[in-house]
Amino acid sequence: KLSADYYNKTCPKFQNIMQTILAEKQLSAPTTAAATLRVFFHDCFVNGCDSSMLIASNAFNKSERDANVNLSVAGDAFDLITRVKTALELECPGVVSCSDILAVSARDLVVMVGGPFYEVVLGRKDSRESNPSIVDKNLPKALTPMNELLSLFSSKGFSAEEMVALVGAHTIGFSHCKEFANRIFNFSKTSEFDPAYNPVFAQGLRKLCANYTKSPAMSAFNDVYTPGKFDNMYYKNLQKGLGLLSSDQAMVTDNRTKPFVDRFAANETAFFDMFARSMEKLSVYKVKENNDGDVRRRCDQFNTLQV
Numbered sequence: 001k002l003s004a005d006y007y008n009k010t011c012p013k014f015q016n017i018m019q020t021i022l023a024e025k026q027l028s029a030p031t032t033a034a035a036t037l038r039v040f041f042h043d044c045f046v047n048g049c050d051s052s053m054l055i056a057s058n059a060f061n062k063s064e065r066d067a068n069v070n071l072s073v074a075g076d077a078f079d080l081i082t083r084v085k086t087a088l089e090l091e092c093p094g095v096v097s098c099s100d101i102l103a104v105s106a107r108d109l110v111v112m113v114g115g116p117f118y119e120v121v122l123g124r125k126d127s128r129e130s131n132p133s134i135v136d137k138n139l140p141k142a143l144t145p146m147n148e149l150l151s152l153f154s155s156k157g158f159s160a161e162e163m164v165a166l167v168g169a170h171t172i173g174f175s176h177c178k179e180f181a182n183r184i185f186n187f188s189k190t191s192e193f194d195p196a197y198n199p200v201f202a203q204g205l206r207k208l209c210a211n212y213t214k215s216p217a218m219s220a221f222n223d224v225y226t227p228g229k230f231d232n233m234y235y236k237n238l239q240k241g242l243g244l245l246s247s248d249q250a251m252v253t254d255n256r257t258k259p260f261v262d263r264f265a266a267n268e269t270a271f272f273d274m275f276a277r278s279m280e281k282l283s284v285y286k287v288k289e290n291n292d293g294d295v296r297r298r299c300d301q302f303n304t305l306q307v
């Protein structure tokens with residue numbers, strides 16, 4: 001059974017060690033919080049929060065990390081997990097699962113950049129598989145229509161309100177130009193850019209991304225005003241045509257999601273409450289317990305090589 005005090009006896013310094021390494025990493029690489037939050041989401045939505053997303057491909061098998069949507073995930077998240085895991089293996093070998101490390105990292109980093117605290121119960125086990133072919137159908141993309149976004153989240157037990165709260169994670173981090181290029185270049189016969197954008201913002205993005213095919217690393221902040229702070233600015237931006245992705249802007253155009261955008265924009269406490277509750281729920285989505293999985297010795301490899 002999962003519980004808050006799962007490691008109290010077997011690894012009493014668990015929380016302290018994690019805190020120290022998380023703070024060090026986030027201070028030296030401020031993109032870590034966003035990268036880790038995204039990895040956590042991409043892990044949980046594909047077969048539950050079981051670190052299937054942390055496995056590296058090898059000569060025999062391709063893993064989830066190398067599925068198309070995951071190629072853009074920032075390396076800082078994996079580096080962070082490796083550092084934490086290494087420290088914990090020295091302190092209490094073979095005890096703390098990668099899935100618990102990832103869940104606690106995502107929570108602590110959200111708090112570190114200004115977001116709400118929520119309880120993360122412990123005792124998740126790590127998967128014995130990581131299958132790139134099931135990634136696509138389980139994760140949303142910038143161009144996924146609202147009907148499909150709603151049914152994807154609902155198929156995993158998340159309401160429209162919970163979806164709108166979770167996507168508030170886009171209050172931090174960035175997106176590569178290719179994710180919104182369709183909205184700023186040759187959008188339609190009558191307009192160069194998507195008229196849903198604030199025109200000054202759209203022109204700025206056109207300049208920023210002018211060379212994106214040659215420089216595919218070019219990116220824009222998801223939240224143009226407070227990209228490093230976890231706050232409700234993301235929703236205020238949506239109301240002003242400053243939502244970066246199509247899927248972001250759709251949250252405020254679609255009548256099924258707009259009321260929640262408006263509420264979270266007006267009331268940060270309401271956003272924080274719903275985000276915390278939804279993250280707590282996401283953190284236990286389809287988790288493996290007991291013999292359903294392992295405690296991996298390395299987070300990027302299965303304990304037994306699969307050939």
Ligand code: HEM
Pocket residue numbers: 031033034035037038041072073074140141142143144149166167169170172173174175176177179222245247
């Ligand atoms: C409506 C569903 C969603 C869609 C369509 C979506 C799509 C995307 C896309 C296309 C990017 C840019 C990736 C890149 O260019 O590197 C992104 C970034 C990000 N997403 Fe989402 N996302 C969704 C929901 C979520 C949720 C539920 C979370 C977390 C709870 C999340 C967390 C993030 C974070 C933190 C980033 C920034 C990553 C970084 O800076 O390294 N997203 N998302």
Ligand SMILES: [Ca+2]
Pocket residue numbers: 042043044045046047048049050051052053
């Ligand atoms: Ca998973």
Ligand SMILES: [Ca+2]
Pocket residue numbers: 171172223225226227228229230231232233234
């Ligand atoms: Ca923000």
